[in-house]
Amino acid sequence: MGHDLHEKISILSGAAKYDASCATSGSSGFNGKGGKKFGATLPMGVCHSWTQDGRCVSLLKVLYSNVCKYDCAYCVNRASADVKRTSFTVEELAELTSEFYRRNYIEGLFLSSGIFADPDIVMEKLTETAKTLRTERGFGGYIHLKLIPGTGEKMIREAGKWADRLSVNIELPTEKSLQCLAPEKSKKAIIGAMNDFSGISCETDESNRKQKFLSGGKTSSSFFAPAGQSTQLIVGATSEDDRQIINLTNSLYNKFSLKRVYYSAFIHPGSYAQKDSRFDPRLPETATPPLVREHRLYQADWLLRFYHFSAQEILSQDEPFLDTHIDPKTAWALKNLDFFPIEINRADYETLLRIPGIGAKTARRIIETRRSRNLTIENLHRIGATLKRARYFLTAGGAYIEKPDDPVRIRRLLSDSDGAGLQLPLFEF
Ligand code: SF4
Structure with a gap:
């Protein structure tokens, strides 16, 4: 291609930036905790991602190739x-990754690619890179490979031998939208890859269980992408409402045991591809990415995964969009005031989780603490409840902090429509 390695990494890390399923690129100056800027001194292509327990890790996030036969409008x-x-070539990428790893710049690799050939051939290159890293470079870091829709089951099986996580992007919420903006892609191929992954994953777990039982725990387990699969969905490029998105998310979690669905606010390609300012009439003429909507979807997703809400409780046919002014848990509470107040000295864990301002950790602490004594409002603050929100929805020993007499006023007081106070979602990787 005539590009030296430095130019290749500059092009191929820049081209990988817009995949949300690996968080924000360090090179764009991500604001970490306390406003501290990460990444200013990191090499090109290194991004930060978060583990499930909130640990920040650095990953090299690149494409194998940005040559693509497809013409997805976004x-x-x-x-x-x-x-x-x-x-890249397999050798170049393996060398670059292991060099960054040796120098402690990164703890892992996130690798995707444009579709420059048949899906199996593209996937073979990504897999070969991972295999070379593991078998020839002694790479013990984390590897996340993108699954190319249309990849056969055999190749998925091979990719999962070397990668910790695989992910296939669902991209858009409906087949109709895919046909409009990404006509070469099909829901069938995307769902097919997720389904194959699920099948192989279950089969591997089952066989490992049997082996362990038969050998009395002596045989080693087979390896197949132990960090599971995830996906990414673009928000705001097409007309689907939040209800369609949350229903889809819910069914993906249920059917394929996905670890995460990532939402990516639509960024118009004309706004970052300087050499290509043509505007595609199929795309909305949006000037700014719908970031607040993206945040609300992450919060709703959190309700599904950790707070045991059903998709139907979060959104209905009459109200198909999340309230951009308040978080979805508070929105639900204000619509269901007859469910409250909740007496914190008696409520079970599931019920405590319904109180705005009380998260899973605080709910567990409440249950632990009240084993030895009755809780007061002062105790609640100390064990982590956000009383600004919780105050209208609970009682301690029968006493309210403030009665929710005026839901309109409460909604106004708890509004954070500008995104202030919104927590960045924890990106697992
Ligand atoms: S397949 Fe579509 S989304 Fe993926 S690189 Fe090619 S044009 Fe972009």
Whole structure:
């Protein structure tokens, strides 16, 4: 391709930036906790991601190639875009990754690619890179590979031998939207890859269980992407409402045991592909990415996964969009005031989780603490409840902090429509 390695990494890390399933690129100056800027001194392509327990890790986030036969309207790498094209070789990428790893710049690799050939051939290159890292470079770091829709079951099985996580992007909420913006992709191929992953994963777990039982725990387990699968969905490029998105998310979690669904606010490719300012009439003329909507979807997703809400409780046919002014848990509480107040000295864990301002950790602490004594409002503050929100929805020993007499006023007081006070979602990787 005539590009030296430095230029390749510059092009291929820039081209990988917009995949949300690996958090924010360090090179864009991500604001970490306390406003501290991460990444200013990190090499190109290194991004930060978060583990389930909140640990921040650095990953090299790149494409194998930005050459793509497909022409997805929302993508900077689409076939018709006027951008510089290049590809790594397996050796180059393995060398670069292990060098970054040796120097402690990164703890892992996030690798995706444009579709420069048949899905199996593209996937073979990603898999070979992971295999070379593991078998020839002694790479013990984390590896996340993108699954190319249309990849056969055999190749998925091989990829999972070397990667910790695989993910196939669902991209858009409906087949109709896919046909409009990404006509070469199909829901069937995307769901098929998720389904294959699930099947292989269950089969591996089952066989490992049997082996362990038969050998009295002496045989080693087979390896297949132990960190599971995830996906990414673009929000705001098409007309689907939040209800369709949350229903889809819910069914993906249930059917395929996905670890995470990542939401990515639509960024118009014209706004970052400087050489290609053509505006596609199929895309909305949105000037700014719908970031508050993205945040609300992450919060609703949190309700599904950790707070045991059903999709139907979060959104209904009459109200198909999340309230952008308040978080979905508070929105639900204000619509269901007859469920409250909740007496914190008696309520079970599930009921405590319904109180705005009380998270899973605080709910567990409440249950623990009240084993030895009755809780007061002062105790609640100390064990982590956010009383600004919780105050209207609970009693301690029968006493309210403040009665929710005026839901409209409470909604106004708890509003954070500008995004202030919104917590960044914890990105697992
Ligand atoms: S398949 Fe679509 S989304 Fe993926 S790189 Fe090609 S144009 Fe972009």
